[in-house]
């Protein structure tokens with residue numbers, strides 16, 4: 053099975069996927085492509101170290117959203133992508149992408165959906181919202197990406213962490229990331245099993 057991973061940043065979730073493919077926890081799979089929305093991010097370095105093909109598709113290189121979406125779909129198709137994993141991809145994709153990969157595209161979100169999801173809820177903003185709401189618990193969610201909205205697709209797996217006194221968004225983010233690194237590879241293996 054060919055997995056393509058979409059990223060925008062440092063790629064600690066990408067690294068967890070690379071490691072779990074390498075140790076056989078995600079069986080019968082290879083990461084065929086790492087597609088980044090930005091150049092110069094550490095995810096691309098992680099991919100190169102693991103000899104995984106990379107491509108950067110950023111908004112500034114395309115006249116409009118349609119052309120950018122065409123490029124993303126072409127890059128995914130070229131690698132014979134069976135499953136798309138969005139692992140810290142910070143851009144809302146055109147609904148054409150989940151339509152092309154219905155049931156074969158998943159995303160990790162750093163909160164317990166349906167809380168703190170949707171447009172504007174990404175990265176540290178999510179953890180700021182959790183603290184502002186006074187939640188005593190947070191976590192991460194792996195869900196299917198659908199064409200109806202942002203962070204709206206069916207939930208596959210969740211993992212929970214406590215919110216502790218004195219947490220800052222950065223501290224909470226690190227605690228949630230430890231759960232992400234466990235559940236994203238688990239969910240990837242689960243989804244692949246069903247394909």
Ligand code: GAR
Nearest residue numbers: 061062063064065140161162174175
């Ligand atoms: C992760 O916390 C991921 O859940 C979040 O960005 C971080 C990326 O970290 N994704 C979103 O907020 C998407 N809405 P990483 O680059 O180290 O994997």
